[in-house]
Amino acid sequence: MANGTAHDTMAEPSFYEPKGFMSWLLTTDHKRIGIMYLVTISFFFLVGGVFALLMRYELLTPEADFLSPHTYNVFFTMHGSLMVFFFIVPGVAASLGNFLIPLMIGARDVAFPKLNLGSYWVYLAGTAILFGALLQPADTGWTYYTPYSVQSQTDVVLITLGVFVLGFSSILTGMNFIVTIHKLRCPGMTWSRLPLFIWASYATAILQLLATPVVGITLLLLIAERTLGIGFFDPAKGGDPILFQNFFWFYSHPAVYIMVIPAFGIISEIIPVFAKKPIFGYKAIAYSSFAIAIISFFVWLHHMFVSGISETAAAIFSFLTMLVAIPTAIKVFNWTATMYRGSISLESPMLYALSFLFLFTIGGLTGVYLGALAVDVHLHDTYFVVAHMHYVMIGGTVFGFFGAIHFWYSKWFGRMFNELVAKIAWFFFFVGFNVTFFPQFFMGVQGMPRRYATYPAEFQTYHEISTYGSWILAVGVVIMFVNLIAGLFSKEKAPVNQYGSLSLEFTVPSPPPHENFKDIPTVTDWTYGYGKK
């Protein structure tokens, strides 16, 4: 399938052709929209990261000597809101999804290119509202729990409005991708030949489409509660504060999978290429994405075990939560089996993919601890949760995402980064991440609560290690960004197929021409026929 179009590389004159600033702002080219998302979400990743570093610096000592407790509250709210709603939820799906889906299924663009541009502008509108919200930033935490979010003197309305607007971007993108995958597959691209990234993107799109409206309504109810004093969540007026948590987590648990399922897709693409073996258990991986997408709607109460919900409901949902572990484990076993007796090469994308396997497994298994009722009573709202969540979000999604950027960088930009520097950056990032978050498991088990600027002196050693780790992690991220940006200015052009992938996107020049394919290709085999030369 990988045919020789290498000569086109030399003839490629421009960056997806039409020129000028406006041609970017008004572009309907899925590749450019992907780049615009990539730049915007990277900005919020860096800003969110700075908030995290400042919080970690505060936690170097037990007293609140660097930030006041209120500022600390504001910082963790901004860190959480930015990282979750502005970086990671729209992040992988919108940037890589936009770039890869049409290329992988042999289409010239997504099904609704103008709507796609519209999604990006809606996303930008959401970020504009966010900047307004920074004038009097909220201190509620990223979950905006009632009753505090109704009583707080800070500006909760504006930031939740920003998140509400962002939701529409997510819904429209999800719908666009679903239609694209159904309608625009090239001849021969049957469901059983689809790259697993497409299966993962489809599962993600279902969640974006069906779960996001619930958080939109929930935040709207919160805004109505604050501005009109209606009393949905106020017991004095016949409401129920736990109702907010029910609604919020009905979205936000599936949202965890909006964040991580695209990373599952990425790993499924990277591992076979660098193990030079066909993916093991194609159908199991494909269907388990859907199983996760469906089951993830049935587990949300596991976030509320200690909030005073009924014991019956808690027991049912603790049981249901265990079910999610099954399709997730199926994936991990299949990826591992793919590498068995493979001829593995450790280039930077593979280093990230292997880190993902290791870190996400820790993140996933500690989630099983938290889903178990009796254990959760002890661990709830401690640093154990903080560590678990970051092992899933960074160890899972961000490692997958960075791996993907390295893997598809040559295709996306037509240039190459420095491989040695990329490996050094990965090393700092991997080590720094573990030094930062692994000690937090111990702290949490010993009872260190999350979301406090101060703490008893006995926890200081753990906090010191964690803060030093955050510096190592930051060094890794900086090296990586500098390396990737420097790569854009390198003279040398990237080859069509940097790593010997058999996927359709590696048959077009790097960077691909404006409408991807001169002639719509016909596919005759699946994309994972590695190692049978």
Place this chain on the structure above:
Amino acid sequence: MSTHTQTHGHDEHHEIGPKTLIMVWLALTVLTVVTIYIALYDFGRALNIIGAMTIASIKASIVAYYFMHLKFEDKLTWVYALYPMFLLFLLIATTIMETFTRNPALY
């Protein structure tokens, strides 16, 4: 399934005649009047809510079926129309179940 839909999925000759449109409009109007009318009587809080919600659901279904062309859509579109209904049911049913099984000693 997808090839099947491509052959006659998006042809625009699925017209709804004026007769049907007027009937739908009349039905919606009558149901609106009924909603207002039953709100004037006190059947007890639960029955009033159930009545109003039932009528609203019927109206929404008519709009989706005729005005939003669900009548002419393929199975896949029906799945995407009905699955959210199931999720909505799940959200409401679970929240109610959770509220009514709480330990009264704690409240």
